[in-house]
Structures are given as structure tokens and as C-alpha cells.
Amino acid sequence: MREPEKFMVQSTDKVDLTRQLAEFVARTSFDDLPTEVVEQSKLFILDTLGCALGGRIQAKEEVSWVTGFAAAQKAGGYSTVFGEAGKTSAVTAALTNGAMAHTIDFDDTHMPSISHLGSSLVATTFALGEELQSSGKEIIEAFVLGFDVAGRIGRCTMPTHYKFWHPTATFGGIGAAAAAAKLLKLDAVGIEMTMGLAADAAGGLRYGVENGDFSKSLHPAMAAMKAVLFAQLVKGGATGPLGILEYPSGFFNAFSEEPNPEPLLDRLGEYYEVSIGGLKSLPTIQCSHTAVTKTLDLVAANGLQTEDIAEVSIVQSETMPGQGMNYAPKSPLAARLSTPFAVSLGLKDGAVTLERFSDETLADPDISDLMPRIKIEASMELAEKYPNTVAALVDVKTRDGRVFSGEQIYAKGDPNNRMTPEEIAAKFRTLATGALGIERTDRVSADILALEAAEDLREVTKSLGAA
Numbered sequence: 001m002r003e004p005e006k007f008m009v010q011s012t013d014k015v016d017l018t019r020q021l022a023e024f025v026a027r028t029s030f031d032d033l034p035t036e037v038v039e040q041s042k043l044f045i046l047d048t049l050g051c052a053l054g055g056r057i058q059a060k061e062e063v064s065w066v067t068g069f070a071a072a073q074k075a076g077g078y079s080t081v082f083g084e085a086g087k088t089s090a091v092t093a094a095l096t097n098g099a100m101a102h103t104i105d106f107d108d109t110h111m112p113s114i115s116h117l118g119s120s121l122v123a124t125t126f127a128l129g130e131e132l133q134s135s136g137k138e139i140i141e142a143f144v145l146g147f148d149v150a151g152r153i154g155r156c157t158m159p160t161h162y163k164f165w166h167p168t169a170t171f172g173g174i175g176a177a178a179a180a181a182k183l184l185k186l187d188a189v190g191i192e193m194t195m196g197l198a199a200d201a202a203g204g205l206r207y208g209v210e211n212g213d214f215s216k217s218l219h220p221a222m223a224a225m226k227a228v229l230f231a232q233l234v235k236g237g238a239t240g241p242l243g244i245l246e247y248p249s250g251f252f253n254a255f256s257e258e259p260n261p262e263p264l265l266d267r268l269g270e271y272y273e274v275s276i277g278g279l280k281s282l283p284t285i286q287c288s289h290t291a292v293t294k295t296l297d298l299v300a301a302n303g304l305q306t307e308d309i310a311e312v313s314i315v316q317s318e319t320m321p322g323q324g325m326n327y328a329p330k331s332p333l334a335a336r337l338s339t340p341f342a343v344s345l346g347l348k349d350g351a352v353t354l355e356r357f358s359d360e361t362l363a364d365p366d367i368s369d370l371m372p373r374i375k376i377e378a379s380m381e382l383a384e385k386y387p388n389t390v391a392a393l394v395d396v397k398t399r400d401g402r403v404f405s406g407e408q409i410y411a412k413g414d415p416n417n418r419m420t421p422e423e424i425a426a427k428f429r430t431l432a433t434g435a436l437g438i439e440r441t442d443r444v445s446a447d448i449l450a451l452e453a454a455e456d457l458r459e460v461t462k463s464l465g466a467a
Helices: 017-027 035-058 060-073 090-102 118-132 136-157 167-183 188-200 207-211 215-235 251-255 286-301 332-336 339-349 365-373 380-385 421-436 438-449
Strands: 309-317 374-379 392-398 403-408
Touching: 017 136, 017 167, 017 188, 035 060, 035 090, 035 118, 035 136, 035 421, 035 438, 060 090, 090 118, 090 215, 118 136, 118 167, 118 215, 136 167, 136 251, 167 188, 167 215, 188 215, 207 215, 286 309, 286 339, 286 392, 286 403, 309 339, 309 365, 309 380, 332 339, 339 365, 339 374, 365 374, 374 380, 421 438
Parallel strands: 309 374
Antiparallel strands: 309 392, 392 403
């Protein structure tokens, strides 16, 4: 049982953790960012846009719910809903694009916080940036700093935060609020108040992660929407909480059983959390990637067929008990969040591709036959040996008694096994072409990869609407 006083952050007036973080956001500019951080952030933005546009094709029903809502608001404004004609308010665009970017679960992962931060940050910065006519440098600046805020708060509250909360919603909301406040050029107190309002309104349970329902897609949507709303309120004179992270009944103590505030300000400006983030090479839950990759490697290297396989035994780093172990997914999103389904699909097809996550594939008897043969054991020892990744040890056992074994420590796309810029651009092209067509897809890609040169974000987003 938790000892109430043992882990609680004991706040005093001298601590001012939230204030110091807000001051860092306020004083840091594009010119302070290392070149590699700028380049990394542009690739993350490009990837997130691809996920949103890919969602329009591969998650049409879910996307229609939010685009229909946006249209029904009849809100005037200057902000683009990706793939839609016309403009809407920044709040509405942030909500819609944030959901769209997370519908196919193909967006970035920051493993120290187990969160997908690009979806809320791109939705926030693009919606508000269009309204403000922000420059490309200002978008990058806000994106990087929002990512830093979210990642650092995540480091302070994980892993116990993940027992109940979806970090994409909680940490993402505070990071997006910092990004929105930065774009609105609020001072340090205004940034702290905006972050305070976001922390006060934080929510988003792990139910959606475990069951694959639409609430998961709404988490970055609500994070982005509230970020724009809170920043605009503070810009207009509203006040918000100060010192919310370290306050005795504040975010750290409320959202973690064992909060550790040390990482919050550690080496501020010396490294940036976006550099620790990874991109997905597979359209599935992050914890499945190493297992899928090594299983397919072993099968291909040894010339095995599905009928040869008696069992695939997977030992992988534990993130949370039961994570990814859904053996009866009921929807395409739930299937993407299921390691047994992803491995089985890979065994049948020889690859795991986005378009195969469909109701038809869910009903495939071959995959239903394979899934019980996928045995998964979570290992805290692996998690401790290889932090901030989901390592996998895989044994493929055949019906005639042979065993083929291997390990995959870092997934393709992990910071220790990065996708190349060319691979990321190719992923974007694959995801976006169905919504934009080849010509506009290539134009958007070129614009994002040169984003710092844009004087007005609207120059970039004119290619992101409907044809």
C-alpha cells in the first residue's frame, strides 16, 4: 500500500517548479534550438500530418464523426480541417485534427512518458498558427517546447501514472497548452496559468487503450481543443492556477503514486524531449513492434509457413499488465492495439500493413486460428535492463519440434534505431496521397521539410484542405 507522505512532492514557496518551466518556455526561441532538433521536429510534424490524412482513408467512419461535428458548428475562422474545404475556428480545427491524427494509431511515441504527443501538438499549433498567421519558425518553436513540457512532466509522474491514465491525453494536454501560450506570445506568468488550467482539466483513462474505442482518438483532440481555449482565455485576461505541478494537491501528487520532480528541470535547454521521441514504422500499438519484427524475421530466415508453427512465445518488457494482450479485438482500432492480432496478421501476410486492419480481416478464420498460438509474457526484468523501449525475446516453435529464437531490443523508428528521413517521407506519401493526391502530397512534404522558411503558416496549409 502507498505510504501517503513517502512520495508526495512537498511544495514550498521556494520551489516554483512550474514557474521555472514556464520561464524556460517563455525565454526560449527558435534560434536557441539545435539544428538536429529543428530537423527532428519537422519530421515529426510531417509524420503527424500523414497520420491525420491517412485516417481520412483508413478510419473514414471515425473521421466522419469529428468532421461532421466541425461542419455543424458553422464556426467562422481561419483554420483548416485537414482534407476539408473551407475554414473554421481554431478551437474546432484543433479538436477535429487532433482526433484525426490519432485514429489509426500510427503516430509518434515518446517512450519515457508512453505518450503520443505529435497529434495534440500539431493540431494545436496548426489551428492556432493559421489564425495568428504564425511563421514556420514560430510553429517549430512552439512544437518543440510543447513536446519538452509534456515529456518532462511525463518523466516525473511515470510509471504509476499509467495504471489509470492515458498519457497522450494528460501530458499531451499540458504540453499543447504551453505550445498554444507560446504562439500567443504570453509571458511566463501567462504560460504558467495556461499550463495550470490544462493540468486542472487533465483527464483521459486507459479504457480506450485497452478496448480500442473512439475515446482514445478523442484524447489528443480534447487536449488540443482545451489548449487553444485556455491560451485564448488567458490572452484575454483570464487567470489560472500557479504552481499547479508541485502544489500539494496538484498534478504530480494527484496523478502519480510516486512522483519524482527531479527530471522536470534537468538540463533544460541542453537536450530536448523531441530528440528522445520515436516514429512508428508499423501501424500498431508500440509494444507490438519488436515482437512483430523479430517473429517475421525468424519465419522468413528459416523458410517457415504458418502451418509449420505450433507456437510463438514472446517475452517482452512490461509497460502495464495486460498491455496489448487483447485476444478478441472487436474493431480495426482494437486490432491495431492487439499484439496477438498484429503478429498473426504478419504471419499470414508476411507484413503488417495499415489497409489490412478492417472488419473483413477481423473475421478472417486464419488469423483467428493463429492468435491462440501467440503466447506473451511480460517481463519487468527486460524493462529494467532496457529502459524506454519494449524489448522482445521471441521463440518460434514448429510442429516438428524445432525452435528458432531471437531478440529485438529496439523497434524500427526508435531513437536507437531511427527511420531515415527518406523512409519518413515515404510513409507520409503513402498515408497522404489518398486524401490529397500526388501533387499536393509532394507540395506539403516539401513545405514542411522547409517549414522554417515559411513567413506565414497559411502558405503551407493552403495545400492541406480539400482539392
